[in-house]
């Protein structure tokens with residue numbers, strides 16, 4: 001069976017280095033908010049070319065805490081609108097609604113799966129105070145235009161970079177374009193921990209300062225609480241593991257791009273639509289390779305029969321979820337068609353040549 005993502009194989013390549021790192025933490029006797037986190041934050045900030053990285057417990061908290069901090073700073077208030085892609089993973093929308101802000105859903109481009117200025121403009125109104133662009137599946141949005149639009153209309157930008165570690169446009173990485181960005185290090189992400197972890201990237205000193213307190217009970221000084229904070233910390237073991245894995249991220253991304261290029265060149269089945277890239281080779285880090293077909297369940301079955309696992313990202317958009325009953329009547333035809341047609345095929349830096357061959361052949365042989 002060709003697994004969709006073989007995490008065991010991905011991590012076992014680095015097991016001796018990771019074991020050394022974990023042993024160092026165990027023997028240090030210091031497990032929360034210590035040197036390992038500081039080092040990882042510094043290294044990841046250098047990687048993204050931003051001034052500050054603040055480690056938190058997961059990607060949802062990263063998004064959530066930035067919006068919470070902006071509310072505390074008076075930059076946002078209850079009921080303000082935040083533009084978000086209608087086809088995103090639900091976490092982006094949860095961060096908005098948890099902060100008593102209103103998600104303003106925006107249709108994506110049907111080929112890149114990302115929102116752009118044209119679609120943003122079409123939903124923009126005076127309620128909107130922020131944009132939450134999601135670099136979905138690993139492809140960075142057309143950020144130069146989005147930043148220009150935000151500046152013109154005095155809007156905040158919070159990038160959801162949970163799927164796009166290392167993607168870049170005009171030499172500027174995902175996470176360095178907005179006023180702040182949220183990253184996830186969920187195990188299956190391109191930079192994945194061995195448990196939950198996340199981080200915020202920003203060039204804003206005041207925001208970074210507030211976030212350092214917010215993630216730790218609203219406290220900068222022990223037992224002095226200046227904000228109604230939360231407990232959302234990235235622990236020392238995960239930070240140590242992430243520091244090891246960060247060193248190999250670019251190598252893995254290169255491998256993902258090689259696999260994606262083979263898929264793009266060699267998948268020729270006319271029943272399958274391949275993903276589009278905008279902004280050049282560095283714009284996409286291929287967290288997922290997502291194809292579209294009107295015959296999804298048949299294709300998924302055919303691949304399963306051929307020993308190939310696939311997944312759907314995602315079967316149901318946020319506005320159609322039971323949790324968001326208030327939005328269930330909203331209609332987003334582009335988004336809904338995407339959710340009916342997308343299929344993610346194996347994308348894993350440890351895939352071997354014969355496995356890639358097999359995926360390509362099986363897809364090309366498919367007839368509905």
Ligand SMILES: *Cc1c(COP(=O)(O)O)cnc(C)c1O
Nearest residue numbers: 058059060089091092162184186
């Ligand atoms: C994974 C993901 C998140 C949330 O990250 P967690 O670490 O699971 O909380 C947010 N947004 C997107 C687009 C994601 O893919």
